[in-house]
Amino acid sequence: MSDVIYSNVIGSSQEEQVHWMVLLIDELHMYSIWTYILEYLEDSTA
Known part of the structure; x- marks a missing residue:
């Protein structure tokens, strides 16, 4: 479960x-x- 949350956080931050x-x-x-x-x-008006 923690792996899924971790990969989701990494994915969203990327x-x-x-x-x-x-x-x-x-x-x-x-x-x-x-x-x-x-x-x-500036060049054209100079």
């Missing part, structure tokens, strides 16, 4: 880690897009 990794990558991706847009706008 899924949560992947979920947070995806969110973090998504945030960084949006951030890089925005910095690229802002740099492009």
